[in-house]
Amino acid sequence: MNDRLLEVRGLKKAFLLKSGVFGKSTGLIPAVDGVDLDVSADETLGLVGESGCGKTTLAKLVLMLEKPDAGTIVFEGKDLRKARGKDLRKIRKGMQVIFQDPFGSLNPRKRVASIIAEPMIIHTMGSKKDIARRTVDLMEMVGLSEDMLSRYPHEFSGGQRQRICIARALSVNPRLLICDEPVSALDVSIQAQVINLLVDLQEKLRLSYIFISHDLAVVGYLSHRIAVMFRGRIVELSDAHTLFASPQHPYTRCLMESVPEPSPQRTIRKNHVTGNLLETNGDDLQKGCPYSPACPWADGQCIAETPELVERNTGHFVSCHRHR
Amino acid sequence: MDTEKQDAVTHAPVSQDTGNGDLLIIEDLHTHFFTHDGIVRALDGIDLVLKSGKTLGIVGESGCGKTVLALSILRLIPNPPGRIVKGSIRFQGRDLLTLTEREIRQIRGNSISMIFQEPMTSLNPVFTIGSQLAEVVTLHQKRRAGTKAQAREVAIDMLKKVGIPSPEKRVRDYPHQLSGGMCQRVMIAMALACQPMLMIADEPTTALDVTTQAQILRLMNTLKEETGTSIIMVTHDLGIVAQTCQDVAVMYTGHVVEHAGVEAIFSCPLHPYTKGLMQSIPRMGEKVRGTRLYAIPGNVPTARNMPKGCSFNTRCPEVMEICRQETPPPFRPEPLHLVRCWRYAP
Numbered sequence: 111m112n113d114r115l116l117e118v119r120g121l122k123k124a125f126l127l128k129s130g131v132f133g134k135s136t137g138l139i140p141a142v143d144g145v146d147l148d149v150s151a152d153e154t155l156g157l158v159g160e161s162g163c164g165k166t167t168l169a170k171l172v173l174m175l176e177k178p179d180a181g182t183i184v185f186e187g188k189d190l191r192k193a194r195g196k197d198l199r200k201i202r203k204g205m206q207v208i209f210q211d212p213f214g215s216l217n218p219r220k221r222v223a224s225i226i227a228e229p230m231i232i233h234t235m236g237s238k239k240d241i242a243r244r245t246v247d248l249m250e251m252v253g254l255s256e257d258m259l260s261r262y263p264h265e266f267s268g269g270q271r272q273r274i275c276i277a278r279a280l281s282v283n284p285r286l287l288i289c290d291e292p293v294s295a296l297d298v299s300i301q302a303q304v305i306n307l308l309v310d311l312q313e314k315l316r317l318s319y320i321f322i323s324h325d326l327a328v329v330g331y332l333s334h335r336i337a338v339m340f341r342g343r344i345v346e347l348s349d350a351h352t353l354f355a356s357p358q359h360p361y362t363r364c365l366m367e368s369v370p371e372p373s374p375q376r377t378i379r380k381n382h383v384t385g386n387l388l389e390t391n392g393d394d395l396q397k398g399c400p401y402s403p404a405c406p407w408a409d410g411q412c413i414a415e416t417p418e419l420v421e422r423n424t425g426h427f428v429s430c431h432r433h434r
Numbered sequence: 435m436d437t438e439k440q441d442a443v444t445h446a447p448v449s450q451d452t453g454n455g456d457l458l459i460i461e462d463l464h465t466h467f468f469t470h471d472g473i474v475r476a477l478d479g480i481d482l483v484l485k486s487g488k489t490l491g492i493v494g495e496s497g498c499g500k501t502v503l504a505l506s507i508l509r510l511i512p513n514p515p516g517r518i519v520k521g522s523i524r525f526q527g528r529d530l531l532t533l534t535e536r537e538i539r540q541i542r543g544n545s546i547s548m549i550f551q552e553p554m555t556s557l558n559p560v561f562t563i564g565s566q567l568a569e570v571v572t573l574h575q576k577r578r579a580g581t582k583a584q585a586r587e588v589a590i591d592m593l594k595k596v597g598i599p600s601p602e603k604r605v606r607d608y609p610h611q612l613s614g615g616m617c618q619r620v621m622i623a624m625a626l627a628c629q630p631m632l633m634i635a636d637e638p639t640t641a642l643d644v645t646t647q648a649q650i651l652r653l654m655n656t657l658k659e660e661t662g663t664s665i666i667m668v669t670h671d672l673g674i675v676a677q678t679c680q681d682v683a684v685m686y687t688g689h690v691v692e693h694a695g696v697e698a699i700f701s702c703p704l705h706p707y708t709k710g711l712m713q714s715i716p717r718m719g720e721k722v723r724g725t726r727l728y729a730i731p732g733n734v735p736t737a738r739n740m741p742k743g744c745s746f747n748t749r750c751p752e753v754m755e756i757c758r759q760e761t762p763p764p765f766r767p768e769p770l771h772l773v774r775c776w777r778y779a780p
């Protein structure tokens with residue numbers, strides 16, 4: 111495919127676990143452990159996986175907020191680690207992000223108007239007047255009213271703050287928007303508005319999204335393809351429909367079964383896998399399939415060898431020794 | 435503080451026996467913020483009942499006052515600009531609003547504990563999570579207070595319970611070294627350690643993946659069954675409400691617009707706003723790309739453009755003339771079903 115926007119190969123990042131502030135290191139956490147990923151123009155790639163599996167770290171690596179230990183990231187044909195000057199500025203403008211924690215990412219001492227305008231000023235996107243007008247448009251677009259522009263972030267609810275983040279990210283017309291839990295602070299009604307908004311914007315602006323969320327229904331609704339991560343690796347990748355219709359990896363199935371159904375008559379299926387999963391010491395695992403300690407189908411091979419991510423059917427990648 | 439009652443009518447919702455079975459009764463609670471833009475009536479006359487040993491779900495649009503309600507119960511509203519201007523919050527028979535600062539501090543973290551919505555900003559960045567957990571243990575569980583090493587053991591045990599891998603190593607981490615979901619689990623561990631009478635959980639699992647979420651919800655449920663803890667579950671995830679709550683209160687612009695048992699809320703929602711919420715849920719695997727999700731039209735009114743009458747009238751598909759004139763009082767079309775909507779006027 112030629113309209114490939116982002117290409118990630120062999121990406122790795124490990125963090126040191128330390129004792130105390132100056133203490134000796136007590137281990138390594140492979141937060142992102144060899145990830146390959148492509149995002150095309152117009153595409154939404156969903157990213158799901160357990161808490162702490164490396165989704166945010168992956169996003170930060172792509173955004174150059176963290177330095178990778180290994181691997182390459184190519185955005186619009188340019189290698190991120192080699193880009194300088196004008197190219198680098200273009201890349202930075204082309205990729206925007208909305209983070210998980212809307213409060214931490216808004217400057218508490220600035221009014222909403224200048225928070226939204228800031229990226230436009232940095233990237234000199236027109237006169238003061240143009241920027242002011244666009245700020246009002248953006249506020250409206252995300253469902254906030256103009257009279258809130260002079261307020262400070264703490265005067266908004268969590269969900270309202272998240273919409274401010276979306277407005278700010280969209281202000282510089284990015285090609286790729288990385289959304290890290292962008293709607294998890296929103297109630298279903300506003301969530302529906304924001305999701306519809308993201309879909310509209312994608313069509314209008316040819317935006318691509320990497321959409322990180324724990325809500326499988328939302329990810330399924332928005333994504334063309336979905337990648338399932340576990341302990342720093344992608345364990346399954348396929349188009350959204352196939353993933354829901356026939357999940358292959360045991361972890362993917364476990365995820366699907368854990369979703370609380372919005373109906374009091376149907377109860378959460380209690381699967382033993384969940385329980386085991388949480389007691390495993392993922393950080394200590396050196397070789398073998400990272401899911402093997404929790405997997406009811408694991409055998410000798412799973413404990414000895416790490417499975418590769420292989421294409422089972424066209425476009426459907428699974429990393430599992432069993433379930434062929 | 436103005437504690438005088440507006441009228442003699444008690445709206446004590448849902449529960450009919452206002453006596454023994456109720457742990458918490460909130461009546462006509464008003465919490466306002468006095469900002470440079472004017473008064474924000476974050477809570478504008480809240481009535482709520484929480485029964486002993488039950489879980490009450492609180493749902494509603496972002497900004498409708500759920501967090502302010504939780505903070506009001508604990509009297510943690512920042513003043514200025516905020517103030518509880520009216521109402522009562524009776525907990526085990528005592529009005530929390532009349533307690534001294536010392537007395538309320540006794541209650542916080544002992545009888546009532548809270549899991550905050552934004553864990554990253556609630557944990558102290560300069561202490562390890564182990565020392566923060568140990569502090570909770572020694573502060574609130576005096577019977578277990580012991581040596582430093584013992585407190586550390588308990589901290590590790592708590593981390594294990596909430597599913598943090600390698601807890602022996604993780605106790606020495608600082609909050610910034612943990613993922614969002616891990617911080618959230620640390621907060622949950624702290625709240626659980628206190629074994630409170632009432633646990634207020636403000637979006638406790640929003641930052642967690644579904645498998646961890648299922649584990650945490652089960653943990654909270656176990657606590658409820660073993661120690662009889664009542665839970666207020668603030669969430670916008672109607673799946674969680676369906677799976678964990680017995681009663682539900684739906685909030686809109688500082689009002690409880692519907693309050694009923696969980697079955698009733700899901701099988702026959704009455705308030706047009708609740709109906710809208712139910713329709714907006716994306717269902718797993720049912721999506722068809724290209725179709726749009728139902729979203730309630732319009733926006734939540736702000737303090738400045740609050741309409742006259744029912745605050746939902748600008749977005750309501752079932753609006754009537756009276757809705758634009760007068761604020762609906764709570765009606766009771768069923769004995770245990772309370773709704774603030776003129777459609778249900780007797």
Ligand SMILES: Nc1ncnc2c1ncn2[C@@H]1O[C@H](COP(=O)(O)OP(=O)(O)OP(=O)(O)O)[C@@H](O)[C@H]1O
Nearest residue numbers: 125141161162163164165166167611612613614615
């Ligand atoms: N700055 C850091 N120092 C040390 N460890 C870190 C740092 N940032 C992340 N980690 C670790 O890397 C792993 C992956 O973290 P990350 O934030 O990417 O997870 P996540 O998938 O986004 O989780 P969540 O769904 O909870 O947000 C975790 O074990 C985390 O503790």
Ligand SMILES: Nc1ncnc2c1ncn2[C@@H]1O[C@H](COP(=O)(O)OP(=O)(O)OP(=O)(O)O)[C@@H](O)[C@H]1O
Nearest residue numbers: 265266267268269467476496497498499500501502
């Ligand atoms: N410190 C404050 N100063 C001024 N207004 C405030 C303050 N805190 C909250 N508010 C206002 O009170 C209202 C209720 O806010 P609250 O945080 O309770 O919403 P919420 O229902 O918890 O929303 P969310 O689901 O987004 O967390 C909002 O309109 C908010 O703007």
Ligand SMILES: [Mg+2]
Nearest residue numbers: 165166613614
């Ligand atoms: Mg994250």
Ligand SMILES: [Mg+2]
Nearest residue numbers: 268500501551
């Ligand atoms: Mg809130």
